[in-house]
Amino acid sequence: MIVFTGSDLTCRRGERLVFADLAFDASRGDALMLRGRNGAGKSSLLRLMAGLSEPLAGTICWENDNIRQDMPAHRARMQYLGHQDAVKPVLTVRDNLRLWASLREVDNIDAVIDQALDALGILHLANSSGRFLSSGQKRRTALARILIGESDLWLLDEPTVGLDRESCADLARLIDDFRANGGIVVYSTHVDLDIASPRILNLDEFAIPMFDWLASDSDENDEFAENDPDQAHDNGAKDGTHENVKPGPARSAKAHSPSTDFEGIA
């Protein structure tokens, strides 16, 4: 049964339309791997799924209810791991996790924390101060957070960054266990994680080629675009309405070669 869905999603970051007409669905036990070039919108989509930002258009639902209508319920069911590890340098690893656990309903906190640290191979670091951790150890501490408390949905933004091969294998095992218990995992990655049959959502297929919608603009804007693409972009988007940022050409995004769409824009 499909539980987690997104439909007709359009995302804007700042002045820029990132993707349009994006849809996804996930059933219990699914892993959805987000692929796409730098800037394609993987982190942005994860933020929408977490309810940290709002889509310009479209809806994201859990069991047919828009997640934004009951954010406390959505926060309680999901664990989100962003780019930042958010490990407080003045706290020990254990206290970092205690702080995290205090935001959720967790019984036997210390036992749960020990279990999470052990699963990530860092139980021996429990009393180390956050400031003395290597970047991989910080990432493992951040990952231990997702094991604290019950959840149905993991949203992981490049979880493998900084991890050695052994930790990647640990993470893959944790993901498979979570899925076996009915959890849904959505993760972005530039490297493959060895997990059982993930489904792939390629954000390049929904990305809005900036020069395409500039090209469909008026002659005045064509000239503008040649001289200063950023300003021409602002010209289309400055009042912040969907109409004025020209969603139309996005529907042709899939027909264009991803290798040229963003040339020179990064």
Ligand SMILES: Nc1ncnc2c1ncn2[C@@H]1O[C@H](COP(=O)(O)OP(=O)(O)OP(=O)(O)O)[C@@H](O)[C@H]1O
């Ligand atoms: N805070 C922000 N304000 C404005 N624009 C942003 C912000 N964060 C990201 N963007 C823009 O949104 C677009 C999508 O960024 P996003 O981080 O979602 O891409 P990504 O696919 O996760 O990239 P990467 O593979 O490099 O992590 C990019 O063009 C980026 O410049």
